[in-house]
Amino acid sequence: MKHTSIIDKINRHKKQPNLRYKLKEKVEEFTNLLFYTLFDIDTPVEKNLDKLEILFDEVVDLACWDSNKPCKKIWENYVEKLPSILQHLNLDAEATVNCDPASLSVEEVYMAYPGFYAIAIYRLAHELYSEGFPLVPRLMTEYAHRQTGVDINPGAQIGNSFHIDHGTGVVIGETAIIKDHVKIYQGVTLGGLYVAKHLQSTKRHPTIENNVTIYANATILGGETVIGENSIIGGNAWLTASVPPNSTVFHTPEIKIKTLPHVS
Template sequence: MLSAIRKDIQAALARDPAAKSALEVILVYPGFHALVLHRIAHWLMNRKIRLAARMLAACNRALTGIEIHPCAVIGEGVFIDHGMGVVIGETAVIGDHVTIYQGVTLGGTGKDVGKRHPTIGNHVILSSGATILGPFTVGDYAKIGAGSVVLHEVPPHCTVVGIPGRVVRRGGGPGGERAAEGGEAVKPADPVQEKLNKMAVHIERLEQQLAKQAELVEQRLQSLEQISRLEKVR
């Protein structure tokens, strides 16, 4: 447990430019406080001291604004930045070196039994307000965009944004950045551009139809002109 706590301090110092010292992290960072209290509550839960674990988790929520079920498994080097409104469910599993911003929810859909909450891989970034619901995996080095709602598995090294969440970048390197080689950027669909493309296709079809109609009119005029000449000859 002490090793995990040390790595949590190191994670805060490494990932938050505002953190100036380990003492500052220990004294004033609610995300760090929430992790420490959770690790104690999880230790109690593993030893079947369930009521004490749940009471400590309730105190954790009251003190930090972060709700973590004592049964949730959290790896080392995790950094909860700001943290207010973070909710981590009972069967959630979080890997090592994960960054979690305020308002993140790792919850269930209410339809599953047993494993109900997400499994988060290593080095994942969960941006503010992200909601991840269901017993699926978010792969290593993935990034979940702010305010996204994710309901399906996320492959490693991908960036997901939107409601519902969709992959907008694949093949990123460590830390979720796009790889120099082999990375594939997938641009999200632009609804305005899609409308313009449909309008362009429709206009092209109309132009083709008008051209055909003009050709038919010209042919009819030529026929009428020929008929008129024949009548004059008669």
């Protein structure tokens, strides 16, 4: 097969006119700079906000394919919300310090906890998602997913003082609702009962009420599933129905140990 023929065939199969991976790279650059602007003491806020606006304009040019959509107006609304987002994130960091006996300082949480990083990028992405600008927030949370193993859809609604311990393998779906002072551990899934495209506009993921703790590898599924406040969901539990407030749910596998007698 001639070289030109291969090129022609590849070009014919490149069917997505708006698929530019430069957008993904720019979103990652924007996300990093945004995180540093909010948290790093040596990063000047005023100077970086100017840089962020320029970067955001570049992202908009790549991501806004419909010229009739006022994507550029989003930045002004978004930047006004940054102080409030930072306030929420400080509460999340404090919740981690208060929950985890292994944490030595709040600075450690900001710099070394993958769960906190994933929450931070989620909160920064969620506000853009709420503005009706969906692709960029999705790229932001997927960037955090790749770095931390925590997959939070930017459409999820998460309240104050949220704590994710360890983090790896956590999945939180688009329509999940998590209220205040919730703690979850590695491997937890807040997912849908089943996947079908016609369910796109429906609530597919569970609601977690205040002061709930969900331990490692628990799976909670379904848009009508509600975990009542002050409940504890044990590790490896599988739930597809609601749980009343003040409940403890646990999974009890049968474990057998057979010890051979000493053989000389």
